Amino acid sequence: MGLSFDQHSPDHSTFSRFRGRLSKEAMNRINSVVLQQFSRKGLVINEGAAVDARLVQSASHPISNEEIKKQRDNRETPEGKLDKNGNLLKFSRDLESDWIIKNDKPHYGLKEHACVDTNHGLVLSTDLTPASVSDSIYLPRCIAASCHTKDPIGKLYADKGYYGEPNSGFLHMNGIADGIMRKDTRSTKLTDYEKERNKGISKKRYIAEQYFVLSHLHSHAFRARFTRIVKNILDALFRQMAFNLFRGGRILGTVNIGRGLPGRGATGRSAMKQLP
Numbered sequence: 001m002g003l004s005f006d007q008h009s010p011d012h013s014t015f016s017r018f019r020g021r022l023s024k025e026a027m028n029r030i031n032s033v034v035l036q037q038f039s040r041k042g043l044v045i046n047e048g049a050a051v052d053a054r055l056v057q058s059a060s061h062p063i064s065n066e067e068i069k070k071q072r073d074n075r076e077t078p079e080g081k082l083d084k085n086g087n088l089l090k091f092s093r094d095l096e097s098d099w100i101i102k103n104d105k106p107h108y109g110l111k112e113h114a115c116v117d118t119n120h121g122l123v124l125s126t127d128l129t130p131a132s133v134s135d136s137i138y139l140p141r142c143i144a145a146s147c148h149t150k151d152p153i154g155k156l157y158a159d160k161g162y163y164g165e166p167n168s169g170f171l172h173m174n175g176i177a178d179g180i181m182r183k184d185t186r187s188t189k190l191t192d193y194e195k196e197r198n199k200g201i202s203k204k205r206y207i208a209e210q211y212f213v214l215s216h217l218h219s220h221a222f223r224a225r226f227t228r229i230v231k232n233i234l235d236a237l238f239r240q241m242a243f244n245l246f247r248g249g250r251i252l253g254t255v256n257i258g259r260g261l262p263g264r265g266a267t268g269r270s271a272m273k274q275l276p
């Protein structure tokens with residue numbers, strides 16, 4: 001758009017009107033361009049990436065699996081697409097969420113899968129699925145959506161939920177260093193080396209959890225705003241763009257101060273440690 005970092009962003013109503021005219025593909029391209037601009041300004045976003053997932057509450061009240069199936073089947077009929085006045089439905093219940101048990105607690109909603117740069121905490125990709133979709137099978141898609149420059153991702157960090165031959169093989173096949181935490185299996189227990197390795201990885205992969213915490217606190221991302229998953233995906237992509245612009249702008253401003261430009265006198269390295 002030709003806007004520089006020191007210009008004011010468009011106002012709330014402009015974003016609201018523009019949101020409805022964008023597709024998921026368009027937002028992915030916009031976020032890719034934003035990250036490419038940061039890369040050209042000297043921020044390395046390919047050395048390491050951390051993948052993680054979080055649960056998101058549905059915008060609708062929970063219903064049973066039987067009721068979900070019944071309403072989904074009804075939605076596919078001509079009558080199910082109309083309201084009580086015979087007009088096309090404008091507002092409807094969320095039927096794309098589903099149930100999952102996590103930490104012995106039932107959850108009805110969606111799951112956000114995100115990949116975050118471990119150097120600067122920039123969000124490289126984000127997507128939403130029904131809550132029951134496994135974290136592990138989404139790793140290749142997260143990585144594919146996180147390649148924004150010609151340089152490949154150097155290393156991928158993830159928790160034990162992503163451990164397994166399919167993901168390790170995918171990383172090896174694409175020349176990406178394996179930073180997935182190991183876990184005990186039926187036949188083998190973790191060695192002391194693997195336990196220490198897991199501790200080292202946890203110090204890198206926390207950056208994805210940090211993004212979840214910040215967006216939880218400041219953007220209420222723990223709950224879906226819409227009843228259709230495609231709208232919630234667009235909402236997450238807008239959140240990714242806003243998060244990256246804010247975070248990247250602060251990092252670039254701090255780096256400039258650290259290089260001797262007028263400012264608070266803090267060094268770039270020490271000031272960056274103060275960033276959230």
